[in-house]
Amino acid sequence: GEDVEQSLFLSVREGDSSVINCTYTDSSSTYLYWYKQEPGAGLQLLTYIFSNMDMKQDQRLTVLLNKKDKHLSLRIADTQTGDSAIYFCAETQGGKLIFGQGTELSVKP
Amino acid sequence: DTGVSQDPRHKITKRGQNVTFRCDPISEHNRLYWYRQTLGQGPEFLTYFQNEAQLEKSRLLSDRFSAERPKGSFSTLEIQRTEQGDSAMYLCASSLGSQGVFLAFFGQGTRLTVV
Numbered sequence: 158g159e160d161v162e163q164s165l166f167l168s169v170r171e172g173d174s175s176v177i178n179c180t181y182t183d184s185s186s187t188y189l190y191w192y193k194q195e196p197g198a199g200l201q202l203l204t205y206i207f208s209n210m211d212m213k214q215d216q217r218l219t220v221l222l223n224k225k226d227k228h229l230s231l232r233i234a235d236t237q238t239g240d241s242a243i244y245f246c247a248e249t250q251g252g253k254l255i256f257g258q259g260t261e262l263s264v265k266p
Numbered sequence: 267d268t269g270v271s272q273d274p275r276h277k278i279t280k281r282g283q284n285v286t287f288r289c290d291p292i293s294e295h296n297r298l299y300w301y302r303q304t305l306g307q308g309p310e311f312l313t314y315f316q317n318e319a320q321l322e323k324s325r326l327l328s329d330r331f332s333a334e335r336p337k338g339s340f341s342t343l344e345i346q347r348t349e350q351g352d353s354a355m356y357l358c359a360s361s362l363g364s365q366g367v368f369l370a371f372f373g374q375g376t377r378l379t380v381v
Contacts, residue, residue, distance in 0.1 A: 161308075188368060199270075199357060200309065200372040245308050252321055253299060254359075254370055256308035 161248055161257035168263045175233040177260045179246035184227060186248040191220065191231045194243045194259070203244075204231075238264045268292060270373035272358050278379045279348055286344045287376045291360030298341050299370060300333055301357040309357055315341060348380045 162180045169175045181189060187208055192200040206213045206220045206229070213220045219232040229246050243259040271290040279285050291298045297316050301309035312331065313323045317338035330348075335341040345352055355377050361370040 190370075192372075197377075199272075199374040200359075202369065202371060205369065252297070252316070253311050253314055254309075255311065256301075258306070258308045 161246060161255055163244075163246060163257040163260045165258065166261050166263070168265065169236050171236060171238055171264055171266050173236055175231075175236045175240070175262055175264075177231045177233075177244050177246075177262065179229040179231075179257055181227050181229060181246065181248040181257075183248050183250050183255075184224070186250070188249055189220075189222060189229050190247040190254065191218075191229075192245045192247060192256075194245065196242075200245065233262075236262075236264050238266060240264055270358055270360050270371055272356075272373035272376050274376055275374060276377045276379075278381060281348060281350060281380055283348055284344060284346045285348060285378065286342050287356055287358075287378075288340060288342050289358030289360075289373060290340045291358070292371060293339075295360035295362050295371075296338070297361045297363055297370075298335055299359040299361075300341070300343050301359065303355045303357055303375070304353075312343075345378075348378075350380050353378055353380045 188205050190205045191203045193203050194200050204215050217234045221230045241264045243261050245256045245259045247254040247256045273288045299314040300312040303309045313333050315335040330346045333343045355375045357375045359370040359372045
């Protein structure tokens with residue numbers, strides 16, 4: 158089947174903004190999600206966006222959705238060392254979530 | 267703690283043995299999902315339930331895998347005759363919904379090592 162695609166690595170300096178990109182496949186996805194995973198842990202739901210929205214802001218997080226290009230991005234403002242983790246985007250396909258491979262964010266002090 | 271709970275957190279088993287994992291979802295959630303995650307990969311869908319009904323099972327899922335949710339609350343995932351390739355993190359999630367997925371919350375996972 159088609160894959161949800163993400164770049165694998167991103168490295169930023171503390172205090173900078175991080176932008177993690179994702180290309181999804183199912184244009185009928187009702188919601189699109191961003192999850193965060195720290196080493197050895199489960200997935201933490203960070204934020205989500207409804208498919209009829211272009212943008213959603215939640216504190217330091219901004220989600221942008223371009224439905225035409227099936228492109229989703231997550232911007233983290235003022236990135237901190239505690240933001241170092243793997244970030245997964247997910248689309249809804251039927252009754253389930255389909256995930257990308259994850260982007261490993263490394264924040265250097 | 268009212269989150270999704272998985273048990274055990276870690277399991278080491280010998281090849282050929284059967285293993286069973288348990289997931290307790292958030293209490294009011296009617297949907298329950300099982301995923302498998304290997305190192306460097308995103309979670310891979312295995313199966314999901316709405317209440318006690320198993321609505322979808324991945325084509326990739328071997329017939330050695332079976333999942334149940336007998337009373338629409340907790341779920342078990344059993345792997346029979348384990349193989350080394352079954353070594354992975356098994357994640358459970360739950361959500362509320364009748365159409366599509368809305369706000370799925372994950373447990374901490376069960377890490378299976380087959381030796």
